[in-house]
Amino acid sequence: MSATATGVKIVQPSEGREGFIGTIGVRFLIEGAEAGERFSLVEHPMSPRALAAPLHLHTREDEYSFVLEGRMGALLGDEVVEAGPGDLVFKPRNQWHTFWNAGDAPCRILEIISPAGFERFFQELVELGGAGQADPGEFARLRERYGVEMKPETVPELLERFGLRMGEPIPGGWQAS
Numbered sequence: 001m002s003a004t005a006t007g008v009k010i011v012q013p014s015e016g017r018e019g020f021i022g023t024i025g026v027r028f029l030i031e032g033a034e035a036g037e038r039f040s041l042v043e044h045p046m047s048p049r050a051l052a053a054p055l056h057l058h059t060r061e062d063e064y065s066f067v068l069e070g071r072m073g074a075l076l077g078d079e080v081v082e083a084g085p086g087d088l089v090f091k092p093r094n095q096w097h098t099f100w101n102a103g104d105a106p107c108r109i110l111e112i113i114s115p116a117g118f119e120r121f122f123q124e125l126v127e128l129g130g131a132g133q134a135d136p137g138e139f140a141r142l143r144e145r146y147g148v149e150m151k152p153e154t155v156p157e158l159l160e161r162f163g164l165r166m167g168e169p170i171p172g173g174w175q176a177s
Helices: 118-127 136-145 152-162
Strands: 018-019 025-030 040-046 057-059 062-069 072-076 079-083 088-091 097-101 107-114 146-153
Touching: 018 118, 025 118, 040 118, 062 072, 072 088, 079 088, 088 097, 097 118, 097 152, 118 136, 146 152
Parallel strands: none
Antiparallel strands: 018 025, 025 040, 040 107, 057 097, 057 146, 062 088, 062 107, 072 079, 072 097
């Protein structure tokens, strides 16, 4: 289904391209081209206690995480927050951050990315087989192209500090339980 920046688009729960980026899922709801590159919208289903990513920062876009289901934890700079259904967490560009499923049940968030463009990073990462399967050189070039900096060495400490694990795909994870 496609729409222009001024068209109508309805995405049903069983629709939208989806994939796994190595630790969490991604479902593409509104891509930048459909919104005049002003924003994009993806959904991230996360398995219980899943770490989404190492500590990282975006140099080009802000992210807004709206929790649909479950509990999302986040480290924003030095501040640790936890959010539940209906809560919105702002992750501004140029701030080191990460996020995770803070509960023992699946968590689903809507991720608003502004301006658009970073949704293409997720698509390319899916095509590379996810962060853990990607060739390290290809993954480094991908991060550079999209202006994202990562500290992979933070993963062991994040896993231990917050009682997390590397996530796994959730079949149909974008559908409410």
